[in-house]
Amino acid sequence: xxxxxxxxxxxxxxxxxxxxxxxxxxYTFISYYIHWVRQAPGQGPEWMGIINPGVGSTNYAQxxxxxxxxxRDTSTSTVYMELSILRSEDTAVYYCARDxxxxxxxxxxxxxxxxTTVTVSS
Amino acid sequence: SxxxxxxxxxxxxxxxxxxxxxxxxxxxxxxxxxxQQRPGQAPVMVVYDDSDRPSGIPERFxxxxxxxxATLTVSRVEAGDEADYYCQVWETGSDQTVVFxxxxxxxxL
Numbered sequence: 001x002x003x004x005x006x007x008x009x010x011x012x013x014x015x016x017x018x019x020x021x022x023x024x025x026x027y028t029f030i031s032y033y034i035h036w037v038r039q040a041p042g043q044g045p046e047w048m049g050i051i052n053p054g055v056g057s058t059n060y061a062q063x064x065x066x067x068x069x070x071x072r073d074t075s076t077s078t079v080y081m082e083l084s085i086l087r088s089e090d091t092a093v094y095y096c097a098r099d100x101x102x103x104x105x106x107x108x109x110x111x112x113x114x115x116t117t118v119t120v121s122s
Numbered sequence: 123s124x125x126x127x128x129x130x131x132x133x134x135x136x137x138x139x140x141x142x143x144x145x146x147x148x149x150x151x152x153x154x155x156x157x158q159q160r161p162g163q164a165p166v167m168v169v170y171d172d173s174d175r176p177s178g179i180p181e182r183f184x185x186x187x188x189x190x191x192a193t194l195t196v197s198r199v200e201a202g203d204e205a206d207y208y209c210q211v212w213e214t215g216s217d218q219t220v221v222f223x224x225x226x227x228x229x230x231l
Contacts, residue, residue, distance in 0.1 A: 035220065037220075044206075044208060044222055044223070044224050044225040045157075045165065045208060045210075045222045046222070047219065047220035047221070047222065050218075050220075059218050061219055061220075062217065062219070095164055095165075097165075100167070100170060105212070105218075106153075106170075106171075106212065107153065107155070107210070107211065107212020107214075107220060108153075108155040108167060108170040108171070108210070108212070109155075109157075109165075109167060110167050110170070110176060112164040112165055112166070113164065114164055115164050
């Protein structure tokens with residue numbers, strides 16, 4: 001079945017970086033874009049950006065430009081999200097989610113990973 | 123940037139109908155998607171493209187979109203429907219971006 005499996009929880013100090021992985025299975029990896037969404041405690045989801053696993057092109061939310069990098073490894077069907085210069089406000093659950101449309105993003109997310117908790121604390 | 127406005131909470135008795143609204147400027151011209159999120163779990167898409175339902179989602183979940191308001195309707199509400207619900211659009215202007223509403227807590231009385 002289609003699934004996205006994310007890496008485990010992380011604890012980081014302010015100023016550090018974190019890299020979260022998301023391994024896809026059950027479908028053609030390069031045919032569907034992947035979104036990254038985060039959710040701070042008690043808050044709603046916040047979109048961070050999108051990657052085209054086929055060619056590696058990205059589009060980041062303005063808020064995160066300069067701090068976020070999304071990459072992919074087609075040999076392992078895995079996408080990565082790296083967030084740098086972490087601050088306490090980056091404490092959140094980070095989700096990867098598949099865009100529901102083949103080849104061109106539709107904006108809706110039909111399959112989600114279970115989430116990766118990132119805690120930023122000194 | 124585009125703003126989606128949802129009521130913080132909606133309460134309904136079992137077997138009644140819940141309607142959750144999502145307001146936005148001329149939202150009827152956009153495709154609206156809805157997600158259900160239970161505590162401690164990832165969101166699950168329950169409606170996409172205003173009114174389409176993914177496989178596995180009960181027919182009790184339906185959506186509509188017109189003018190400045192999109193609506194998620196949950197018919198014959200069950201205790202298991204208690205969750206947070208988020209609307210979402212994909213902005214495709216000069217800067218592509220995803221916008222989520224603030225969320226609505228559906229309480230089953």
